[in-house]
Amino acid sequence: MRGKIFIIGLGLIGGSLALSIKRSHSESMVIGFDVNKEQGRLAEMLGVADGVSATIEDGARDADLILIAAPVQETQKIIHILKECELKSTVIISDAGSTKKEIVSCAKVLKEKGITFIGGHPMAGSHKSGVTAAKELLFENAFYLLTPEEHISPAEVESLKEWLTGTKAKFLTLSPEEHDYITGVVSHFPHMVAASLVHQAEKTSRSQKLIPRLAAGGFRDITRIASSSPAMWRDILLQNKEVLLKLMEDWQEEMENVKSILRQENSEGIFEYFFRAKLFRDELPQKEKGAIPAFYDLFVDVPDYPGVISEITGYLAKEEISITNIRILETREEIYGVLVISFQTEEDRERAINCLERYTSYETTIGL
Structure with a gap:
């Protein structure tokens, strides 16, 4: 598919959607908008967006797909702005909000103009925020919920899925109420x-x-x-x-x-x-991403001597394994302390376990 994609909101979610679309539809043009001008500047500088629009009205004009990645209250305001915009009759509009009934109800103003709106909710996230935290595969294997109303055709839903194929998410369709x-x-x-x-x-x-x-x-x-x-x-x-x-x-x-x-x-x-x-x-699935982002923690029993933390992080850096957080548990009083290292993905945690087993004799356990 080829066309113009307009993403409103260039934070973690909007930026990650932009990257995933650019990956699977490289011939398309991704334009962004954010009320925070610095986020827009960073998005363009980092290649997250091909360009940044000064206004929603300008960005929405001639767009084939419009994605709203804003807080749920703001999403409703944006829908009313889009209602007044000059839009292509074939445009598909979707959002990424955590609630759907109120937003889909609000989008009836678009339905009255013959514009297709399909509620969406990619169920992935991170402890980090902002466009600098955006990742091309943030949504990989995560559930992506779609809530089309009854008047939305299966072809329109499939078209939205095709635009979003680069997310590598698992799409589920259900009602806004459900x-x-x-x-x-x-x-x-x-x-x-x-x-x-x-x-x-x-x-x-x-x-x-x-x-x-x-x-x-x-x-x-x-x-x-x-x-x-x-x-x-x-x-x-x-x-x-x-x-x-x-x-x-x-x-x-x-x-x-x-x-x-x-x-x-x-x-x-x-x-x-x-x-x-x-x-x-x-009995809950251990490998699937759910509604709450998973935390991939590794607990490392370490001796109490100067430099032990830099030693461990040095080994992980040598293997190019990124960590998202690190801290020490203070509740144990033995000679060994507990270092808790958090990772973005399960794969990174597994690589870390193998790395520490290779370079050290420290005992590791995973957080369940």
Whole structure:
């Protein structure tokens, strides 16, 4: 396919979409727009976009594909701007937002003009942001959810998939309502729970001063997603309010059941509760990307002597293995400490394990 692609929003997602499209449709022209002019300048300088438009109106003109990679609240405003633009009758417009019902409903203003809008949600991300973090294969093997309305033809959906073939994502088609409920269960609500656990720990830490220090290990890991953008999650919760209120009611009922078996000191019931949770969790796919970006952590037992961290990172650099984060767990008091190294992909983590086995005798374990 050959044509003009206009991407609104040149952050991590928009930039990665641009790179994947340029990869599979090299003869096409990718034009970008971002309210942050510096992001636009960097996108053009890094070759993420072939050019940058000064306005949405100019960029949308004559575009064959328009992708909106902006926060969900901003996406609705952009849709109304596009409604007033001079667009090709054959253009396909899609978004990359984490909620779909409100956005697809908003896009009815495009439907009234005969313009095709197909809701989209690439379920991949990174702890990094901005166009400099964009990666050509960010979405590889990730689920890419599409939520076309009933009037959208299969040919139009296939055309969008063809434009996006360079993502190497796994496309799934479902209704906007189904999308919001499923992502509510596996992504939006877990973020709420993580934030609530952090709030509980913070309140308790006012009287129990050891909590911040002891929370540096496993607690910090299981609440990792609470460090996500507050502005983004404010918008997502407001957009998916009804689903999340229902899930909160279900959660409260679940906790009442746990309180009941605990009050009764029901040993068998407590065991069964954790056993069933373990059974379901252990059967979840380990190799597939899900709604929440995976964290590929490697735990390395290291002796306490000067230079040990630079030694390990030096070996990884020698093998050209990129790391995304590194830290030391302070909860152990033996002669060995625990170095936690985070990687972007499972492949990088496997390469790191092989590298450290080759150059050192340090014991390594992966984060599950």
